[in-house]
Amino acid sequence: QVQLVESGGGSVQAGGSLSLSCVYTENRACMGWFRQAPGKEREAVAVRTTNSGRTYYPDSTKGRFLAHQNRAKKTLYLQMDDLKPEDTALYFCAAGRSHTYYSGSDYYQCGPRITEYTDWGQGTQVTVSS
8 A cells, every 4th residue: 555645735826836745655657636625526637657757637737737756756746836716625646556548539548537546645735815
């Protein structure tokens, strides 16, 4: 079982930036960032294939969020720019197995399917005010 610990959450005004970090105990095929807002389902915001570095972003975060990874330090990062009030949520880091995912014609070895992620951190809160 992979242990994951997130840090870096906080409060920021709309248009601002935050950086999140996730320290984990073991590299897995898929490492990702997810979020859950009150009353909403958990969703992926950036999912990275460890071997290739290829990263899936949903439309809601594409161009604003950037995930990167230091495999030697076993740390996953999320840089969030141009934050919006709708980005307010509890942000989780997760580790999972590879799985086939298509976004249109684009193939990903790691996608946003939450059931493929078996290990989760406790989350860090991000609050964006207007």
